[in-house]
Amino acid sequence: MNADAVIVGGGFGGVAAALAACDKGLRVFLTEETDWLGGQVTSQGVPPDEHQWIEEFGSTKRYRDYRNNVRETYLRTMNVKNEEACFNPGNGLVSNICHDPRVTLHVLNEMLLPYVLTNQLKIELNTRITSVKKTEGTIHEMTFENMQTGNQYQVIAPFYIDATEAGDVLPLAGLEYVTGAEAKSETGESHAPDTANPNDIQAFTYVLGMEYRAGEDHTIPEPEMYQYWKEFHPTIWPDKFLSFYAPHPITKEKRKYTLFREETGFPLWEYRRIFDKNQFETPYHAGDITLMNWPQNDYFLGNIYDVAIVEKEKNEYQAKQLSLSLLYWLQTEAPRPDGGKGYPGLKLRKDIFGTEDGFAKAPYIRESRRIKAEYTIVEHDVSPDFNEGETGKKYYDRVGIGSYSIDLHPSMAGRNYVDIPALPFYIPLGALIPKDAGNLLAGCKNIGTTHITNGCYRLHPTEWNIGEACGALIAFCLKNNTQPNAVRNDEKLLAQFQDELREDGFELEWPEEFYK
Known part of the structure:
Protein backbone atom coordinates (compact mmCIF):
# COMPACT_ATOMS: atom_id res chain seq x y z
CA MET A 1 0.00 0.00 0.00
CA PRO A 89 -21.84 21.85 28.21
CA GLY A 90 -20.51 20.62 31.54
CA ASN A 91 -19.78 23.94 33.22
CA GLY A 92 -16.48 22.30 34.11
CA LEU A 93 -13.71 24.32 35.71
CA VAL A 94 -10.86 23.06 33.57
CA SER A 95 -12.12 24.61 30.32
CA ASN A 96 -14.89 26.60 28.64
CA ILE A 97 -15.87 23.54 26.65
CA CYS A 98 -16.02 20.54 29.00
CA HIS A 99 -18.08 17.95 27.16
CA ASP A 100 -18.81 14.28 26.60
CA ALA A 183 20.27 16.29 34.29
CA LYS A 184 20.78 19.97 34.95
CA SER A 185 24.20 19.67 33.32
CA GLU A 186 22.52 18.55 30.07
CA THR A 187 19.87 21.26 29.79
CA GLY A 188 20.92 24.06 32.13
CA GLU A 189 17.37 24.17 33.46
CA SER A 190 16.78 25.64 36.92
CA HIS A 191 14.33 22.93 37.96
CA ALA A 192 16.09 19.94 36.39
CA PRO A 193 17.59 17.41 38.84
CA ASP A 194 21.33 17.15 39.32
CA THR A 195 21.28 13.58 37.97
CA ALA A 196 19.38 12.33 34.94
CA ASN A 197 16.66 9.79 35.71
CA PRO A 198 14.90 8.02 32.82
CA ASN A 199 12.27 6.75 35.28
CA ASP A 200 11.30 10.22 36.44
CA ILE A 201 8.15 10.01 34.31
CA GLN A 202 4.84 11.61 35.22
CA ALA A 203 1.94 9.55 36.49
CA PHE A 204 -0.59 8.14 34.05
CA THR A 205 -4.30 7.87 34.78
CA TYR A 206 -7.17 5.55 33.92
CA VAL A 207 -10.22 7.81 33.67
CA LEU A 208 -13.79 6.72 34.34
CA GLY A 209 -17.11 8.55 34.09
CA MET A 210 -19.65 8.98 36.91
CA GLU A 211 -23.19 10.29 37.11
CA TYR A 212 -24.68 11.44 40.39
CA ARG A 213 -28.21 10.24 41.08
CA ALA A 214 -29.23 11.45 44.54
CA GLY A 215 -31.29 9.02 46.59
CA GLU A 216 -30.22 5.98 44.57
CA ASP A 217 -27.67 3.27 45.35
CA HIS A 218 -25.20 2.33 42.62
CA THR A 219 -22.42 1.03 44.84
CA ILE A 220 -20.04 -1.22 42.92
CA PRO A 221 -18.61 -4.46 44.37
CA GLU A 222 -15.52 -3.88 46.50
CA PRO A 223 -12.50 -3.79 44.12
CA GLU A 224 -9.89 -6.52 44.56
CA MET A 225 -7.18 -4.05 45.61
CA TYR A 226 -9.40 -1.78 47.69
CA GLN A 227 -7.80 -2.60 51.02
CA TYR A 228 -4.35 -1.91 49.55
CA TRP A 229 -5.29 1.45 48.09
CA LYS A 230 -7.33 2.37 51.17
CA GLU A 231 -4.19 2.13 53.32
CA PHE A 232 -1.78 3.51 50.69
CA HIS A 233 0.01 6.61 52.01
CA PRO A 234 2.87 7.83 49.79
CA THR A 235 5.67 9.72 51.50
CA ILE A 236 5.01 12.70 49.20
CA TRP A 237 1.33 12.82 50.24
CA PRO A 238 -0.09 14.66 53.29
CA ASP A 239 -2.69 11.96 54.01
CA LYS A 240 -3.83 8.59 52.76
CA PHE A 241 -4.24 8.54 48.99
CA LEU A 242 -7.97 7.79 49.23
CA SER A 243 -8.92 10.96 51.06
CA PHE A 244 -9.97 14.52 50.39
CA TYR A 245 -6.43 15.78 50.90
CA ALA A 246 -3.54 16.10 48.48
CA PRO A 247 -0.46 18.30 48.06
CA HIS A 248 -1.07 21.74 46.63
CA PRO A 249 0.64 21.58 43.20
CA ILE A 250 2.63 24.77 43.86
CA THR A 251 3.20 25.00 47.62
CA LYS A 252 3.04 21.23 48.38
CA GLU A 253 1.03 22.14 51.48
CA LYS A 254 -1.94 20.01 52.51
CA ARG A 255 -4.85 21.00 50.31
CA LYS A 256 -8.47 20.20 51.05
CA TYR A 257 -10.74 18.82 48.35
CA THR A 258 -14.47 18.14 48.44
CA LEU A 259 -16.65 16.07 46.17
CA PHE A 260 -19.32 18.72 45.65
CA ARG A 261 -19.08 22.45 46.28
CA GLU A 262 -18.86 23.41 49.96
CA GLU A 263 -17.85 26.58 51.81
CA THR A 264 -14.19 25.55 51.72
CA GLY A 265 -12.20 23.12 49.59
CA PHE A 266 -11.77 22.50 45.88
CA PRO A 267 -14.87 20.80 44.33
CA LEU A 268 -13.55 17.78 42.44
CA TRP A 269 -16.93 17.10 40.84
CA GLU A 270 -16.95 20.38 38.95
CA TYR A 271 -13.34 20.12 37.76
CA ARG A 272 -14.04 17.96 34.72
CA ARG A 273 -17.83 17.88 34.75
CA ILE A 274 -19.00 17.11 31.21
CA PHE A 275 -22.78 17.35 31.69
CA ASP A 276 -24.50 19.97 33.81
CA LYS A 277 -28.12 18.86 34.02
CA ASN A 278 -29.29 22.37 34.93
CA GLN A 279 -28.39 23.59 31.44
CA PHE A 280 -30.63 21.17 29.56
CA GLU A 281 -34.29 20.27 29.26
CA THR A 282 -34.44 16.48 28.94
CA PRO A 283 -37.42 14.08 28.90
CA TYR A 284 -35.41 11.71 31.10
CA HIS A 285 -34.30 12.58 34.63
CA ALA A 286 -30.53 12.87 34.08
CA GLY A 287 -27.90 13.66 36.67
CA ASP A 288 -24.64 15.60 36.40
CA ILE A 289 -21.75 13.66 34.89
CA THR A 290 -18.05 14.13 35.58
CA LEU A 291 -14.82 12.41 34.55
CA MET A 292 -12.49 11.16 37.28
CA ASN A 293 -9.04 12.51 36.51
CA TRP A 294 -8.00 13.80 39.91
CA PRO A 295 -4.86 13.80 42.11
CA GLN A 296 -6.24 10.76 43.96
CA ASN A 297 -6.22 8.47 40.91
CA ASP A 298 -2.87 9.43 39.37
CA TYR A 299 -0.85 6.20 39.16
CA PHE A 300 2.89 6.64 39.74
CA LEU A 301 4.08 3.19 40.83
CA GLY A 302 5.29 2.13 37.40
CA ASN A 303 5.34 2.82 33.69
CA ILE A 304 3.59 1.25 30.69
CA TYR A 305 6.20 1.74 27.97
CA ASP A 306 9.81 0.57 27.78
CA VAL A 307 9.00 -2.11 30.36
CA ALA A 308 8.36 -5.86 30.07
CA ILE A 309 4.84 -6.87 29.04
CA VAL A 310 4.14 -8.42 32.43
CA GLU A 311 5.16 -5.16 34.12
CA LYS A 312 3.02 -3.12 31.75
CA GLU A 313 -0.03 -5.31 32.40
CA LYS A 314 0.53 -5.16 36.17
CA ASN A 315 0.68 -1.37 36.16
CA GLU A 316 -2.38 -1.04 33.96
CA TYR A 317 -4.32 -3.37 36.25
CA GLN A 318 -3.23 -1.55 39.40
CA ALA A 319 -4.03 1.84 37.87
CA LYS A 320 -7.53 0.67 37.05
CA GLN A 321 -7.89 -0.75 40.55
CA LEU A 322 -6.85 2.62 41.95
CA SER A 323 -9.59 4.45 40.06
CA LEU A 324 -12.19 1.82 40.97
CA SER A 325 -11.09 1.94 44.59
CA LEU A 326 -11.45 5.72 44.63
CA LEU A 327 -14.97 5.36 43.27
CA TYR A 328 -15.83 2.71 45.88
CA TRP A 329 -14.37 4.88 48.67
CA LEU A 330 -16.47 7.82 47.48
CA GLN A 331 -19.57 5.63 47.44
CA THR A 332 -19.02 4.06 50.86
CA GLU A 333 -16.58 5.92 53.11
CA ALA A 334 -16.01 9.48 51.92
CA PRO A 335 -16.96 11.95 54.69
CA ARG A 336 -20.00 14.10 53.94
CA PRO A 337 -20.69 17.61 55.27
CA ASP A 338 -23.71 16.28 57.19
CA GLY A 339 -21.46 13.94 59.18
CA GLY A 340 -22.43 10.83 57.26
CA LYS A 341 -20.27 8.68 55.02
CA GLY A 342 -20.38 7.85 51.33
CA TYR A 343 -22.25 8.91 48.23
CA PRO A 344 -23.97 5.72 46.97
CA GLY A 345 -25.74 7.74 44.28
CA LEU A 346 -22.49 7.86 42.27
CA LYS A 347 -23.12 5.70 39.22
CA LEU A 348 -20.33 4.29 37.06
CA ARG A 349 -21.33 5.21 33.50
CA LYS A 350 -19.90 2.43 31.35
CA ASP A 351 -21.73 3.71 28.27
CA ILE A 352 -19.61 6.87 28.03
CA PHE A 353 -16.60 4.94 26.72
CA GLY A 354 -18.46 1.82 25.60
CA THR A 355 -16.14 -0.44 27.59
CA GLU A 356 -17.08 -3.46 29.71
CA ASP A 357 -15.28 -2.14 32.79
CA GLY A 358 -16.32 1.48 32.35
CA PHE A 359 -12.80 2.83 31.92
CA ALA A 360 -11.57 5.03 29.13
CA LYS A 361 -10.35 2.99 26.18
CA ALA A 362 -6.74 3.96 26.85
CA PRO A 363 -4.78 5.42 29.76
CA TYR A 364 -4.08 9.13 29.80
CA ILE A 365 -0.31 9.33 29.25
CA ARG A 366 1.09 12.72 30.21
CA GLU A 367 4.70 12.11 29.25
Missing part, protein backbone atom coordinates in the same frame (compact mmCIF):
# COMPACT_ATOMS: atom_id res chain seq x y z
CA ASN A 2 1.27 3.46 -0.88
CA ALA A 3 0.41 6.89 0.47
CA ASP A 4 1.82 10.41 0.51
CA ALA A 5 1.87 10.42 4.31
CA VAL A 6 1.54 7.76 6.99
CA ILE A 7 0.28 8.97 10.36
CA VAL A 8 0.76 6.55 13.25
CA GLY A 9 -1.70 7.42 16.01
CA GLY A 10 -5.18 8.88 15.72
CA GLY A 11 -5.12 11.22 18.70
CA PHE A 12 -5.51 14.98 18.51
CA GLY A 13 -2.16 15.46 16.78
CA GLY A 14 -2.78 12.65 14.31
CA VAL A 15 -6.25 13.85 13.35
CA ALA A 16 -5.04 17.44 12.94
CA ALA A 17 -2.16 16.22 10.75
CA ALA A 18 -4.59 14.25 8.59
CA LEU A 19 -6.89 17.25 8.15
CA ALA A 20 -4.02 19.52 7.11
CA ALA A 21 -2.49 16.97 4.72
CA CYS A 22 -5.81 16.00 3.15
CA ASP A 23 -6.79 19.63 2.63
CA LYS A 24 -3.65 19.95 0.52
CA GLY A 25 -4.65 16.96 -1.64
CA LEU A 26 -2.39 14.31 -0.10
CA ARG A 27 -3.34 10.66 0.21
CA VAL A 28 -3.08 9.74 3.87
CA PHE A 29 -2.94 6.45 5.78
CA LEU A 30 -3.94 6.94 9.44
CA THR A 31 -3.84 4.26 12.13
CA GLU A 32 -5.20 4.15 15.68
CA GLU A 33 -4.78 1.42 18.32
CA THR A 34 -8.25 1.89 19.84
CA ASP A 35 -11.56 2.03 17.99
CA TRP A 36 -11.92 5.79 18.60
CA LEU A 37 -10.11 8.71 17.05
CA GLY A 38 -9.32 11.69 19.26
CA GLY A 39 -6.77 10.49 21.81
CA GLN A 40 -6.71 12.36 25.09
CA VAL A 41 -10.08 14.07 24.58
CA THR A 42 -11.98 10.91 23.55
CA SER A 43 -10.41 7.50 24.17
CA GLN A 44 -8.52 8.78 27.24
CA GLY A 45 -11.38 10.84 28.67
CA VAL A 46 -9.64 14.18 29.28
CA PRO A 47 -11.72 17.26 28.29
CA PRO A 48 -9.81 20.09 26.61
CA ASP A 49 -7.45 21.83 29.01
CA GLU A 50 -6.92 25.26 27.50
CA HIS A 51 -5.45 28.69 28.15
CA GLN A 52 -7.48 31.74 29.11
CA TRP A 53 -7.47 33.39 25.67
CA ILE A 54 -8.66 30.39 23.68
CA GLU A 55 -12.02 31.91 22.71
CA GLU A 56 -10.31 34.80 20.90
CA PHE A 57 -6.86 33.59 19.84
CA GLY A 58 -4.07 31.17 20.60
CA SER A 59 -4.92 28.23 18.31
CA THR A 60 -5.16 27.30 14.66
CA LYS A 61 -8.32 27.95 12.65
CA ARG A 62 -9.01 24.22 12.39
CA TYR A 63 -8.87 23.91 16.17
CA ARG A 64 -11.38 26.75 16.46
CA ASP A 65 -13.55 24.99 13.90
CA TYR A 66 -13.39 21.85 16.02
CA ARG A 67 -14.45 23.72 19.16
CA ASN A 68 -17.26 25.49 17.30
CA ASN A 69 -18.46 22.14 15.95
CA VAL A 70 -18.59 20.71 19.48
CA ARG A 71 -20.80 23.56 20.67
CA GLU A 72 -22.94 23.44 17.53
CA THR A 73 -23.56 19.73 18.06
CA TYR A 74 -25.02 20.36 21.51
CA LEU A 75 -27.06 23.37 20.41
CA ARG A 76 -28.44 21.49 17.41
CA THR A 77 -29.27 18.19 19.10
CA MET A 78 -30.07 19.12 22.72
CA ASN A 79 -32.64 21.41 24.27
CA VAL A 80 -30.28 23.96 25.79
CA LYS A 81 -31.91 26.45 28.18
CA ASN A 82 -29.56 29.38 27.52
CA GLU A 83 -27.63 29.41 24.24
CA GLU A 84 -24.66 31.49 25.31
CA ALA A 85 -21.86 32.33 22.88
CA CYS A 86 -19.32 30.47 25.01
CA PHE A 87 -21.64 27.64 25.95
CA ASN A 88 -19.90 25.17 28.27
CA PRO A 101 -15.99 12.49 24.71
CA ARG A 102 -18.55 10.98 22.36
CA VAL A 103 -19.31 14.44 21.02
CA THR A 104 -15.70 15.03 20.01
CA LEU A 105 -15.65 11.56 18.43
CA HIS A 106 -18.66 12.53 16.33
CA VAL A 107 -17.18 15.91 15.41
CA LEU A 108 -13.77 14.55 14.37
CA ASN A 109 -15.29 11.78 12.27
CA GLU A 110 -17.48 14.35 10.55
CA MET A 111 -14.53 16.67 9.88
CA LEU A 112 -12.63 13.77 8.29
CA LEU A 113 -15.62 12.36 6.42
CA PRO A 114 -15.14 14.20 3.08
CA TYR A 115 -11.71 12.62 2.67
CA VAL A 116 -12.86 9.18 3.77
CA LEU A 117 -15.72 9.16 1.23
CA THR A 118 -13.32 9.69 -1.67
CA ASN A 119 -10.76 7.19 -0.31
CA GLN A 120 -8.19 9.97 -0.04
CA LEU A 121 -7.95 9.15 3.66
CA LYS A 122 -7.65 5.54 4.78
CA ILE A 123 -8.30 5.06 8.51
CA GLU A 124 -7.39 1.78 10.19
CA LEU A 125 -8.71 1.48 13.74
CA ASN A 126 -7.68 -1.23 16.25
CA THR A 127 -4.34 -1.19 14.46
CA ARG A 128 -0.82 -0.98 15.85
CA ILE A 129 2.60 -0.52 14.30
CA THR A 130 4.78 -3.65 14.51
CA SER A 131 7.94 -2.87 12.54
CA VAL A 132 9.81 -0.18 10.65
CA LYS A 133 12.26 -0.54 7.76
CA LYS A 134 14.93 2.14 7.89
CA THR A 135 18.36 2.64 6.39
CA GLU A 136 20.61 5.37 7.66
CA GLY A 137 18.33 8.38 8.19
CA THR A 138 15.40 7.34 6.03
CA ILE A 139 12.32 5.26 6.84
CA HIS A 140 11.22 3.17 3.85
CA GLU A 141 8.26 1.14 5.08
CA MET A 142 6.07 0.49 8.10
CA THR A 143 4.16 -2.66 8.97
CA PHE A 144 0.88 -2.58 10.87
CA GLU A 145 -1.34 -5.25 12.38
CA ASN A 146 -5.07 -5.17 13.01
CA MET A 147 -5.38 -6.39 16.59
CA GLN A 148 -8.82 -7.92 15.97
CA THR A 149 -8.31 -9.71 12.65
CA GLY A 150 -4.54 -10.24 12.66
CA ASN A 151 -4.34 -8.73 9.16
CA GLN A 152 -1.07 -7.00 8.38
CA TYR A 153 -0.38 -3.98 6.18
CA GLN A 154 2.90 -2.85 4.67
CA VAL A 155 2.72 0.83 3.85
CA ILE A 156 5.24 2.89 1.90
CA ALA A 157 5.29 6.68 1.86
CA PRO A 158 7.81 9.49 1.40
CA PHE A 159 6.95 10.89 4.85
CA TYR A 160 5.77 9.54 8.21
CA ILE A 161 4.42 11.09 11.40
CA ASP A 162 4.70 9.51 14.84
CA ALA A 163 1.54 10.80 16.52
CA THR A 164 1.30 7.96 19.04
CA GLU A 165 0.68 8.74 22.69
CA ALA A 166 4.03 7.34 23.82
CA GLY A 167 6.32 7.78 20.80
CA ASP A 168 5.96 4.14 19.79
CA VAL A 169 7.68 4.54 16.42
CA LEU A 170 10.97 5.68 17.96
CA PRO A 171 12.23 2.36 19.39
CA LEU A 172 10.92 0.39 16.40
CA ALA A 173 12.87 2.67 14.06
CA GLY A 174 15.99 2.53 16.20
CA LEU A 175 15.92 6.29 16.74
CA GLU A 176 17.47 8.09 19.67
CA TYR A 177 14.99 9.28 22.25
CA VAL A 178 14.74 10.47 25.83
CA THR A 179 12.51 9.38 28.70
CA GLY A 180 12.18 10.90 32.14
CA ALA A 181 14.29 13.75 33.46
CA GLU A 182 17.48 15.12 31.99
CA SER A 368 5.88 10.30 26.13
CA ARG A 369 9.20 9.18 24.79
CA ARG A 370 10.74 12.32 23.27
CA ILE A 371 12.78 12.65 20.12
CA LYS A 372 16.31 13.99 20.11
CA ALA A 373 15.32 16.92 17.97
CA GLU A 374 16.96 19.51 15.76
CA TYR A 375 15.98 21.90 18.54
CA THR A 376 15.06 21.04 22.13
CA ILE A 377 12.80 23.41 24.06
CA VAL A 378 14.21 24.14 27.51
CA GLU A 379 12.84 25.84 30.60
CA HIS A 380 14.67 29.10 29.89
CA ASP A 381 12.77 29.42 26.61
CA VAL A 382 9.46 29.82 28.42
CA SER A 383 10.41 31.06 31.89
CA PRO A 384 9.51 34.65 32.91
CA ASP A 385 12.86 34.72 34.73
CA PHE A 386 14.79 34.54 31.45
CA ASN A 387 12.58 36.40 28.95
CA GLU A 388 11.75 40.06 28.72
CA GLY A 389 8.26 40.95 27.63
CA GLU A 390 5.01 39.01 27.60
CA THR A 391 6.01 35.82 25.82
CA GLY A 392 8.69 33.18 25.74
CA LYS A 393 11.44 32.84 23.16
CA LYS A 394 10.22 33.86 19.71
CA TYR A 395 11.80 31.19 17.53
CA TYR A 396 12.69 32.13 13.98
CA ASP A 397 11.20 28.81 12.80
CA ARG A 398 7.94 29.05 14.76
CA VAL A 399 4.92 27.14 13.48
CA GLY A 400 2.38 28.02 16.16
CA ILE A 401 1.70 29.39 19.62
CA GLY A 402 0.37 28.03 22.89
CA SER A 403 0.15 28.68 26.59
CA TYR A 404 0.14 26.63 29.78
CA SER A 405 2.11 26.64 33.01
CA ILE A 406 4.79 24.01 33.58
CA ASP A 407 2.61 21.40 35.25
CA LEU A 408 4.33 18.13 36.15
CA HIS A 409 2.37 15.54 38.10
CA PRO A 410 4.00 13.23 40.69
CA SER A 411 6.44 10.88 39.04
CA MET A 412 7.42 7.24 39.06
CA ALA A 413 10.72 8.23 40.67
CA GLY A 414 8.93 9.49 43.79
CA ARG A 415 9.04 13.18 42.90
CA ASN A 416 6.17 15.42 43.98
CA TYR A 417 4.41 18.01 41.80
CA VAL A 418 6.44 20.54 39.86
CA ASP A 419 4.28 23.55 39.00
CA ILE A 420 6.11 26.69 37.91
CA PRO A 421 5.17 29.70 35.78
CA ALA A 422 5.61 29.69 32.03
CA LEU A 423 5.01 32.53 29.62
CA PRO A 424 2.78 32.12 26.56
CA PHE A 425 5.09 30.39 24.13
CA TYR A 426 5.90 29.57 20.53
CA ILE A 427 6.26 26.17 18.88
CA PRO A 428 9.57 25.79 17.01
CA LEU A 429 9.64 23.69 13.87
CA GLY A 430 13.00 22.26 14.97
CA ALA A 431 11.33 20.50 17.91
CA LEU A 432 9.20 18.45 15.48
CA ILE A 433 12.17 17.14 13.46
CA PRO A 434 14.35 14.26 14.77
CA LYS A 435 18.08 14.56 14.28
CA ASP A 436 18.37 11.04 12.93
CA ALA A 437 15.38 10.50 10.59
CA GLY A 438 14.86 13.00 7.80
CA ASN A 439 11.41 11.83 6.73
CA LEU A 440 9.80 11.30 10.15
CA LEU A 441 8.08 14.03 12.15
CA ALA A 442 6.92 14.08 15.77
CA GLY A 443 3.21 14.87 15.92
CA CYS A 444 2.13 14.46 19.54
CA LYS A 445 3.76 14.77 22.99
CA ASN A 446 6.95 13.19 21.60
CA ILE A 447 8.47 16.42 20.30
CA GLY A 448 11.79 17.87 21.38
CA THR A 449 10.88 19.09 24.83
CA THR A 450 12.63 18.28 28.06
CA HIS A 451 11.01 16.59 31.03
CA ILE A 452 10.39 20.11 32.36
CA THR A 453 8.95 21.75 29.24
CA ASN A 454 6.80 18.74 28.45
CA GLY A 455 4.72 20.13 31.31
CA CYS A 456 3.51 23.07 29.21
CA TYR A 457 3.62 21.63 25.67
CA ARG A 458 1.45 18.54 26.30
CA LEU A 459 -2.05 20.07 26.36
CA HIS A 460 -4.83 19.86 23.79
CA PRO A 461 -4.49 23.03 21.62
CA THR A 462 -0.70 22.66 21.46
CA GLU A 463 -0.84 18.98 20.49
CA TRP A 464 -3.34 19.85 17.76
CA ASN A 465 -1.12 22.65 16.46
CA ILE A 466 1.92 20.35 16.45
CA GLY A 467 0.13 17.67 14.46
CA GLU A 468 -1.43 20.13 12.04
CA ALA A 469 1.97 21.72 11.38
CA CYS A 470 3.38 18.26 10.58
CA GLY A 471 0.65 17.61 8.01
CA ALA A 472 1.17 21.03 6.44
CA LEU A 473 4.95 20.55 6.35
CA ILE A 474 4.70 17.25 4.50
CA ALA A 475 2.45 18.84 1.88
CA PHE A 476 4.92 21.71 1.51
CA CYS A 477 7.88 19.34 1.17
CA LEU A 478 6.16 17.27 -1.51
CA LYS A 479 5.14 20.37 -3.45
CA ASN A 480 8.66 21.79 -3.30
CA ASN A 481 10.58 18.51 -3.57
CA THR A 482 12.45 19.13 -0.34
CA GLN A 483 12.90 17.76 3.19
CA PRO A 484 11.75 19.07 6.59
CA ASN A 485 15.21 20.01 7.84
CA ALA A 486 15.90 21.83 4.56
CA VAL A 487 12.76 23.91 5.06
CA ARG A 488 13.90 24.84 8.55
CA ASN A 489 17.44 25.72 7.50
CA ASP A 490 16.68 27.58 4.25
CA GLU A 491 15.59 31.15 4.98
CA LYS A 492 13.58 31.50 1.78
CA LEU A 493 11.81 28.13 2.07
CA LEU A 494 11.03 28.73 5.74
CA ALA A 495 9.52 32.16 5.05
CA GLN A 496 7.42 30.69 2.26
CA PHE A 497 6.22 27.85 4.50
CA GLN A 498 5.36 30.23 7.33
CA ASP A 499 3.42 32.47 4.95
CA GLU A 500 1.41 29.45 3.83
CA LEU A 501 0.73 28.52 7.44
CA ARG A 502 -0.61 31.99 8.16
CA GLU A 503 -2.86 31.83 5.10
CA ASP A 504 -4.10 28.46 6.32
CA GLY A 505 -5.17 29.80 9.72
CA PHE A 506 -2.08 29.21 11.86
CA GLU A 507 -1.17 31.89 14.39
CA LEU A 508 2.58 32.44 14.50
CA GLU A 509 2.50 35.58 16.64
CA TRP A 510 0.64 36.52 19.77
CA PRO A 511 -1.75 39.27 18.59
CA GLU A 512 -1.52 42.93 19.56
CA GLU A 513 -4.52 42.76 21.89
CA PHE A 514 -2.60 40.22 23.98
CA TYR A 515 -0.08 42.89 24.94
CA LYS A 516 -2.66 45.52 25.96
